[in-house]
Amino acid sequence: MEKKNLFDKKIFIFDLDGVIYLGNQIVPGALEVINKLEELRKKIYYLTNNSTRTREDYVKKLEKMGIKSKIENIITSAYAAALYLRNKEIKKKKKANVFVIGETGIVSELEKMGFKTYTDFKEELKINYVVVGLDSNFDYKKLSGGLYYISKGAEFIATNADPTLPTEKYALPGAGTMVSALETATNKKPSVIIGKPNPYTIDSILKREKVRSQDAVMVGDRISTDILAGKNANTTTVFVKTGAGNKEASKSQSENIFPDLILNSVKDLLQLLKEKKADTTMRIAKPSKFYFFLENFAKYTAFERMEMINLFKQILKEQELVLKNYKQEFSQIWKNWGDEYGGAEVANFFENNCVDLMLKWLAVIFPFRKEDFKINIKKGGTNVDVVMDISYFFTEKELNFIEFLIKEFAIEEITAQVALIRTLAETILIFCQIWNEISGYDFTMMPEEEKTNKNGKGIAFNMLFTLRPSF
Template sequence: MAVSKCRRLSGGALRELLDSVESVLFDCDGVIWRGDQAIPGAADVVNRLKKHGKRVFFLTNNSTKTRGMYADKLRRLGFDAAEDDVFGTAFCSAAFLKSEAKLEGKVYLIGSAAMQQELRSVGIEQVGVGPDPVSGAQADWAGVPLDPEVRAVLVGFDEHFSYMKLNKALQYLRNPDCLFVGTNTDTRLPLEDGKAIPGTGCLLKAVETAAQRQAVVVGKPSKFMFECVAGRYGLDPAKTLMVGDRLDTDILLGSNCGLKTLLTLTGVSTVADAEAHQRSGCDVRLGMVPDYFVESVAELLPALQG
């Protein structure tokens, strides 16, 4: 199946692909929903996959919701989904700090209330959530009070990101023993009608620049995102399909982890983008070329009916 990449998937090839996998990983926004609306046919596809005995999981770089919040949204939109099926970066960051980094201490969190909740669920205390305006004179900022129990800085999406938060992160990260973790590097969040807003990657890059350090990133395309699922459910990479709308996150994750990859054109990336990567000859860009593409996940329905 990897002989000819970026093939339009249809007909018997659809059934052949689905027969070859045991597990299917779906990105969320742009793949199975847009905003608060399900992609037409997406819930039917997911529910039929489960009825056919496939294991289905949902992977998202969005750190603004807990697993429970995502599961509620999935069910509200008609998907057969449980909290354990969801792997967002809020949850995966907490899992990384607890299980992989074995953190002993607090986290300085540039992030959301959902991230705060996921950290608490694994027994990790945090400081930093909410607004933090500048106070005092410029000469005071380098000496801003710090919590001596903080052993890691975690950066996710934070609508209250500010100069003071950037400054505090720098002060904590001056300690080389302080861990530095980011949820994801997506620089833009696409909205309807071609609009976009800055993504977490912009905030993370600001902290990296100030601290002159690079963060460990847990979200797609980092292998940890897949390992977080595979370690819990024993997934076989050769029998796992990654379905996504972004070449630089979803498809690259699949390539990095040896998964089959399927691009859906209801989100960010285009076939022209994939073909440009394929022509480049660059190893990194070749990792962003999907095995297959479809206009929408709804095109999988014929292979699941009957």
């Protein structure tokens, strides 16, 4: 996916609840960000999974907060569901009947599209679709109606599956609660969940504006809906820690969904939009797994960091395709070379064959550059030992990125340099363990973390590897 400076993006799509406002309180800085985007003549859309309100309601709510918007720039899951059904039924002369478990937002949008809606359970009704959204008056009768109509052949459609609805005080049950209840009763899942993380709504916006996904930004506070929807639509994704954000952040690692940029609040976008020359691409382009590892690494005490190292090793091992391809390539090289040589010949083998291979796959996982490595391999103190001394040079730009992360979390007990060095050392060790497995040589690693050398442009560090036959 093409990543450009945020200044150059054409469309910004914002989730509402938890991003622009919390309940009836605007998130500080949100108005200034919207005004800045309008000044830059960017297209702005608001995309919410909340189906209880009409789009007109959202226009009025935003206006009370000082944000001017047009109805066509607000996409609710209720509107998207009505649009989806209209497109599905477009060739049919008679509009379908819809049983709604939801509020005025869904009913209004469906009726505008010509559908006949029902909210009371009556056995004699012929229902084609059961559409479920957030319903603050959800009760046993509505659940029974949904169960009955679906058992009679009606299609089960969900506007969204959000488990909670954030407010300025506390979280409330979301539409996912009602959807799950009907799933349990019917033993069926919805045929489609219209809202995020389904990219349907974002794709509709891009199609309408005739804009490539690479030119769009999705901003949200939920990993498994907002961010995943942006990922599914191939847009740049920005995760904010307001609303559900603080609780959602941990899901990124467990669900393997990583945003391109993480901010404390939507307010932080303002600084990134002030100047065209501002280097926001540096923050976006770095791999997100790298970001999350460093964030967690920085939070732990020195005693607990070994647990983080174990977690990091697991992250690397989950890169199955990378490690599988690396292992296959190394196996072939070793097979071609043969195992009849030892001592200095082994040193030559690793210097001439393994180093480039390791750097090649290292770059797939992390943004380390081959040209910034200096590797010296030589015979050790015995005929069979081989010593590999690896130096890596961190540029000022790279260090600034990590220092930005550390500063972001207000952490003082760990430096960016140590975090980088440990990350790189553990990555290389994973590759060396594959060498052990295939070659029969045993690697030990002694990263000299304390012996860093500043030279004005960055920091260099050394790792010493000793290998000897394990047989």
